[in-house]
Each structure stands twice: as C-alpha cells, then as structure tokens.
Amino acid sequence: MRTGKGFARKKHRHKAASAVAPQDDVYRAGFACFVGRPNAGKSTLTNAIVGQKIAITSNKPQTTRHVIRGILHRPDAQLVLVDTPGLHRPRTLLGERLNDLVREVWSEVDVIGVCFPADEPIGRGDRFISSEVSALKAKVIAVVTKVDLVDPQTLAQRLLAVAELYDFAEIIPVSAVSGHQVENLTDAMIRHMPESPQLYPDDVLTDEPEQVLIGELIREAALEGVRDELPHSIAVLVEEMLVEGNLTRIFADIYVERDSQKSIVIGSRGTRLKEVGTKARAEIEQLLGRRIYLDLHVRVAKEWQRDPKQLRKLGF
Ligand SMILES: Nc1nc2c(ncn2[C@@H]2O[C@H](COP(=O)(O)OP(=O)(O)OP(=O)(O)O)[C@@H](O)[C@H]2O)c(=O)[nH]1
Known part of the structure; x- marks a missing residue:
C-alpha cells in the first residue's frame, strides 16, 4: 500500500493553462477523497469523475482496500482523487491498518466529499463520519449520491x-x-x-502500479456472486507479468483463508474460476490496451488477515 510516501507534491510546470485561460486565470490543483458509509457510492463516483475504471466497485460493503488515485486533468485544474476504504470497527490487524490509513488520507487531502446515499435515511454511521471530518483542515462537501433512485420529495428531505x-x-x-x-x-x-502548479504530468491517470490495479480487477471478478462473508477473505497478488510481443502473460494468485473458501472460489470442476478469469481478462485488456493471457491460482493462506508477515506480502 502506498501510504508511506504520503502525497508528495511532485511539481510539474503546466503548459496548458495559458492556452485556455480559465475565468479567474488561476490554476488549481490538489487532492480529494470521498468518504461515507459502506456502499454509499464512493468508488462509482470516483470512476464517473475520472472517466476510467480504476477504483473497485461492488454491491458488497467494504471491498475498497487499496488507496487508488485517479487524476482529472483540465486546462485550469488538476484533481487528484484518492479512494479510501471505509472506517469501521477493527476486528483484525487488517482492520486496524485500514483505519489508520483512512485517517492518514483524510489528514492530507484538500477536499473531502462526504457521501450520503439518497435512498437511505441518515444513520449513526453518517453522523460519526461527519463529526470525524469536521475536525480536519480540508474543505468538506456533502454529496448526496444515487439521486436517480429516489423521488424529489425524498431527495428534498x-x-x-x-x-x-x-x-x-x-x-x-x-x-x-x-x-x-x-x-x-x-x-x-x-x-x-488551492492555487498550485500542476502536480502530475498530463498523461498520468493514476500512480498505482499496474500490478495493483490488475490485482484489484481480479479481486473484483473473484468476489462477484459469492457469499457475503467472503470479501474480507480474498486477496490477490500478481506474481509475474511477461511481455511477449503483443501478448502479456500475467500470473496471479488468489489468496483465501480456508479450504472451504478455496472451493467456493474455484467452483464445481473449476467453472467459477474460469468465469472469474474470463471477466478479469476482459477488464485487464481494457485497462492495458493489450492482449493478455491470465493464469490464476487459488491458494490458502491461513488467517492472512491476522498475520503481519502475510499482510505485508499482500501489500497491506
Ligand atoms: N442507482 C445508482 N446506483 C449507484 C450509484 N452510485 C453507486 N451505485 C451502486 O451502489 C453500489 C455501491 O457503490 P460503490 O461505488 O461500490 O460504493 P462504495 O461507497 O465505494 O462502497 P465501499 O467500497 O463498500 O465503501 C454499487 O452497486 C453501485 O453500482 C448511483 O448514482 N445510482
């Protein structure tokens, strides 16, 4: 996880601002993140803004793990979006690390968008998050998400x-x-x-290493349609990427905690794993713009969420 280095403000002189003069002639750049209860729509919003699938969405809560930045480039501004997992009651070492990470991210961004799903009433979680962010230096914007799901009266309320x-x-x-x-x-x-020089060069959309993005796409495919308790138990590690002409061979391991979970992921006679591979391959090809061959293995790493060595190996 790329937390240690913080959000180093790598300065890049921007060329574009003078060509298309923004209204107030000021170039702005900075970091922002969306927070909110699980399933509030944070990842989907990040994707909608950056226009590329980089954050992982799922209809199951708590699946966003890695801090993934998407970068929006405009002639007058650069918006660097950071995707965080939700704050939650830590039950494992992984849970504790995630919470530390969330607070670290929150304290470093310029703008925080607190997401409230329009189709659910305000709850304790929303109050908790609002009070937590109010102490920070960042500007805090409330975002009422999923408005397509409610009628105007509900939205007004x-x-x-x-x-x-x-x-x-x-x-x-x-x-x-x-x-x-x-x-x-x-x-x-x-x-x-804030007013600021451009932070990243024009062609950068995210500074996550390709391998992490690929791992997340595989994880997302592996999570689809499996039992509710499984999201916390799956991690993916991309072991190797070999470029051979215009084909890229990717070897990745899907880690689960127990043998029983292994058979869920693999499915009867491997049918499920095959589906996971097909789906992930299509997504990865879209991401890389290259043809790929994907080799997936499911491995059991007992209690990986509680073991510091395993956590480090898996990028946490
Ligand atoms: N109808 C509708 N559904 C949405 C919208 N935004 C998100 N969703 C759905 O809501 C679910 C949760 O969205 P995510 O973006 O994964 O939510 P998240 O806040 O990142 O969730 P966590 O990773 O659990 O914290 C997904 O099934 C999305 O498709 C929206 O604007 N309209």
Whole structure:
C-alpha cells in the first residue's frame, strides 16, 4: 500500500493553462477523497469523475482496500482523487491498518466529499463520519449520491437532513450512474482546491502500479456472486507479468483463508474460476490496451488477515 510516501507534491510546470485561460486565470490543483458509509457510492463516483475504471466497485460493503488515485486533468485544474476504504470497527490487524490509513488520507487531502446515499435515511454511521471530518483542515462537501433512485420529495428531505448534520461548504446531489450533476460536483471540488502548479504530468491517470490495479480487477471478478462473508477473505497478488510481443502473460494468485473458501472460489470442476478469469481478462485488456493471457491460482493462506508477515506480502 502506498501510504508511506504520503502525497508528495511532485511539481510539474503546466503548459496548458495559458492556452485556455480559465475565468479567474488561476490554476488549481490538489487532492480529494470521498468518504461515507459502506456502499454509499464512493468508488462509482470516483470512476464517473475520472472517466476510467480504476477504483473497485461492488454491491458488497467494504471491498475498497487499496488507496487508488485517479487524476482529472483540465486546462485550469488538476484533481487528484484518492479512494479510501471505509472506517469501521477493527476486528483484525487488517482492520486496524485500514483505519489508520483512512485517517492518514483524510489528514492530507484538500477536499473531502462526504457521501450520503439518497435512498437511505441518515444513520449513526453518517453522523460519526461527519463529526470525524469536521475536525480536519480540508474543505468538506456533502454529496448526496444515487439521486436517480429516489423521488424529489425524498431527495428534498435528505438534503435538509444533511444540512442539519454539519455546516458543509456545499451540498451537492449527484447520480454517478446517470451522470447528473457530476460535473457540478467536480467544479465545486476544484473551486476549493488551492492555487498550485500542476502536480502530475498530463498523461498520468493514476500512480498505482499496474500490478495493483490488475490485482484489484481480479479481486473484483473473484468476489462477484459469492457469499457475503467472503470479501474480507480474498486477496490477490500478481506474481509475474511477461511481455511477449503483443501478448502479456500475467500470473496471479488468489489468496483465501480456508479450504472451504478455496472451493467456493474455484467452483464445481473449476467453472467459477474460469468465469472469474474470463471477466478479469476482459477488464485487464481494457485497462492495458493489450492482449493478455491470465493464469490464476487459488491458494490458502491461513488467517492472512491476522498475520503481519502475510499482510505485508499482500501489500497491506
Ligand atoms: N442507482 C445508482 N446506483 C449507484 C450509484 N452510485 C453507486 N451505485 C451502486 O451502489 C453500489 C455501491 O457503490 P460503490 O461505488 O461500490 O460504493 P462504495 O461507497 O465505494 O462502497 P465501499 O467500497 O463498500 O465503501 C454499487 O452497486 C453501485 O453500482 C448511483 O448514482 N445510482
């Protein structure tokens, strides 16, 4: 996990700003993240803003593990999005590390978007998160997500309830699925960014190593349609990538904690693992823009979530 180095502000002189003069002639750049209860729509929103599938979405809570940044480049600004796992009650060493990581990320960003799903009432988790972020230096924007799922009355109620929670810099309703208001949200986040030179070169979309992104895509495919308790028990390690002409061979291990989980992931006569491979391969080919051959192995690493050595090996 790329936490140690923090968000080093690698400065890159920007060329574009003078060509397309923004209204106030100021170039802004900085870091932002979305927080919110599990399933609030944070990853989907990150993808909608950056326009490329880099964060992992799932309809199961707590599947976002790695801090993955997507970078939005505009003539007048650069928005670096950081994707964090949710804060939760730590039950394992992994849980504790995740919480430390979340706080570390929160303290380093310029803008935090707190996400409240429009289709669910405000709950204790939302209050907890709002009070946690209020102590930070970052500007805090409330984002009411998934507005395509509710009628206007429900949305109005939700907006009022959010306004009562905390004195947010802005409250913006969006739908990452329909795209409604996503651009307005982006504008608002950029408005609250500091004046700054460009932080990353124009062609960089994320600074996660390819291997981590690939591992996440495999993990996402492996999680699809399996029992609820499994998300916490799967980790993926990309062992090797070999480029042979225009084919890239990728060898990856899917780690589970128990033999019983291994058979779930593999499925009867390997059918499930084959599906996982097909799905992941299509996603990885899209990401890399190259043809790939994917070799997957399922391995049991007993209690990997509690073992510091195993955690380190798996990137936590
Ligand atoms: N209808 C609708 N569904 C959405 C929208 N945004 C997200 N979803 C769905 O809500 C579910 C959760 O979305 P994620 O983006 O994975 O949520 P998250 O907050 O990153 O979840 P965690 O990783 O658990 O913290 C997925 O099934 C998404 O497809 C939206 O704008 N409209």
